[in-house]
Amino acid sequence: xxxxxxxxxxxxxxxxxxxxxxxxxxxxxxxxxxxxxxxxxxxxxxxxxxxxxxxxxxxxxxxxxxxxxxxxxxxxxxxxxxxxxxxxxxxxxxxxxxxxxxxxxxxxxxxxxxxxxxxxxxxxxxxxxxxxxxxxxxxxxxxxxxxxxxxxxxxxxxxx
Numbered sequence: 001x002x003x004x005x006x007x008x009x010x011x012x013x014x015x016x017x018x019x020x021x022x023x024x025x026x027x028x029x030x031x032x033x034x035x036x037x038x039x040x041x042x043x044x045x046x047x048x049x050x051x052x053x054x055x056x057x058x059x060x061x062x063x064x065x066x067x068x069x070x071x072x073x074x075x076x077x078x079x080x081x082x083x084x085x086x087x088x089x090x091x092x093x094x095x096x097x098x099x100x101x102x103x104x105x106x107x108x109x110x111x112x113x114x115x116x117x118x119x120x121x122x123x124x125x126x127x128x129x130x131x132x133x134x135x136x137x138x139x140x141x142x143x144x145x146x147x148x149x150x151x152x153x154x155x156x157x158x159x160x
Contacts, residue, residue, distance in 0.1 A: 004061045011058035018051035090121050106156025107145075112138035 025043035094117045102110045116134035124130050145151045 004064050007057055007061035007064070011054045011061060014054035015051055015058070018047050018054055022047035022051065087121065091118070094118060094121065102156075103154055104156055104158050106158070107153035108138040108142045109156065110138070111141050 022044065025040050025047055028040035028043065094114065097117075098110055098114045101113070105113075112134045115137040116130065119130055119134065120126070142153055146153050
């Protein structure tokens with residue numbers, strides 16, 4: 001069985017699961033303590049994202065079937081496979097460092113460093129715009145969570 005066939009089957013099964021999940025999510029009743037989103041708001045969002053992702057996977061499998069020759073050529077290159085593994089391992093290391101540093105450095109600095117590290121891993125050029133974007137991302141997400149959504153973010157034990 002080819003990868004495109006596996007993607008198609010997995011996409012259809014996941015879409016079916018998402019539809020059933022959405023169906024049952026609509027049946028969740030609001031309680032007296034429900035907020036403006038409602039008790040079923042998050043499950044409906046998650047189900048919609050899973051459904052959209054599975055439809056995208058099915059579409060991708062049909063598109064990929066047309067370019068199998070190019071994919072076979074790339075698969076023959078073992079260095080390309082190891083590059084993907086190194087990138088995935090690097091992303092995991094960055095996320096692990098973020099989780100470790102977050103309680104110490106606080107949310108704004110940790111998110112800024114996380115965005116910077118991921119951008120450098122993606123080979124973004126080291127220009128002033130990268131530093132500005134990384135710095136503003138921490139502040140922007142802090143404003144979003146702390147002020148707009150009133151979800152308190154860690155301040156960091158080093159700065160307390």
